[in-house]
Amino acid sequence: DEQKAEYRARIKDLLQQRNAVLVAHYYTDPEIQALAEETGGCVADSLEMARFGRDHDADTLIVAGVRFMGETAKILTPNKTVLMPTLKAECSLDLGCPPDKFAAFCDEHPDRTVVVYANTSAAVKARADWVVTSSMALDLVEHLDSKGEKILWGPDRHLGNYIQKQTGADMVMWQGACVVHDEFKAKALKDLKKVHPDAAILVHPESPQNIVDMADAVGSTSQLIKASQELPNDTFIVATDRGIFYKMQQLQPNKTFLEAPTAGNGATCRSCAHCPWMAMNGLVAIADALEHGGATHEIHVDPELGKQAMLPLDRMLAFNA
Numbered sequence: 001d002e003q004k005a006e007y008r009a010r011i012k013d014l015l016q017q018r019n020a021v022l023v024a025h026y027y028t029d030p031e032i033q034a035l036a037e038e039t040g041g042c043v044a045d046s047l048e049m050a051r052f053g054r055d056h057d058a059d060t061l062i063v064a065g066v067r068f069m070g071e072t073a074k075i076l077t078p079n080k081t082v083l084m085p086t087l088k089a090e091c092s093l094d095l096g097c098p099p100d101k102f103a104a105f106c107d108e109h110p111d112r113t114v115v116v117y118a119n120t121s122a123a124v125k126a127r128a129d130w131v132v133t134s135s136m137a138l139d140l141v142e143h144l145d146s147k148g149e150k151i152l153w154g155p156d157r158h159l160g161n162y163i164q165k166q167t168g169a170d171m172v173m174w175q176g177a178c179v180v181h182d183e184f185k186a187k188a189l190k191d192l193k194k195v196h197p198d199a200a201i202l203v204h205p206e207s208p209q210n211i212v213d214m215a216d217a218v219g220s221t222s223q224l225i226k227a228s229q230e231l232p233n234d235t236f237i238v239a240t241d242r243g244i245f246y247k248m249q250q251l252q253p254n255k256t257f258l259e260a261p262t263a264g265n266g267a268t269c270r271s272c273a274h275c276p277w278m279a280m281n282g283l284v285a286i287a288d289a290l291e292h293g294g295a296t297h298e299i300h301v302d303p304e305l306g307k308q309a310m311l312p313l314d315r316m317l318a319f320n321a
């Protein structure tokens, strides 16, 4: 509508004025994803967001996603201004892995290589040997396992279990979970598959093991989008945040995409296949961030902590180059 068009125009102006670029995740609202694409920004999975932000020559990055994504951008490019539509956009994996407790867990296992998921705070990353995202975690653990390294993994237990099962690596795990993916239900998925026997099932590996076990493709958001283009099926059942449907449908307008069932059929589930923190990102907040920056929008990472966290992040980007 008219007001939204106004905000879109204002954001475009502000991006230019500030030499800023919009970096958005696939779980954000379609209008944000579209705007990022229109303005020369990117819509991506968390690994690609990190790389795009690092390599872009803008002075300011505006990161539409959740806080760890903004922090990662700041750690990788401390001289850029990194803004977020809201600093209140958390992630249950990050919240469920307090740095002091995680450090104590690491101290109990000094002989293990510490591998942490990108969905963590700067302080947790600073304690890690490696940072991974869902798109390259399996390859990295395979590599470390082949060198005989024992692994301490955190914080997502479902992703950890999936990787452990695939690689047979020796892993001790932090027991975190994503509130969105944890809601997918195997029995209901089986029932849905019976109704659509020709559908392919696409699963993000933050989902529980019994959901991953039914998958035709498992991967990061970008990898699932790719699978939806490459698999021959006409129908897909998708077990991840429903924000991803925008891009899938845009790339494959003639295919059918169905949500994998969650706990309460919409009535009682906590997150119903949409991340409550990703949902906090909106056009008004983006305009406000670009206009006012400052305390409510700018990401700061302690420079010392940032330096430590940069090492495992750089390793991640180099491993996957």
Ligand code: 13P
Pocket: 044, 045, 046, 047, 119, 133, 134, 135, 178, 204, 206, 219, 220, 221, 222
């Ligand atoms: P991707 O790296 O697959 O985009 O995942 C990020 C995330 O938060 C999934 O819930």
Ligand code: SF4
Pocket: 066, 090, 091, 092, 093, 119, 178, 179, 180, 181, 206, 241, 275, 276, 277, 278
């Ligand atoms: Fe975190 Fe889950 Fe939201 Fe991704 S979907 S940002 S893992 S809470």
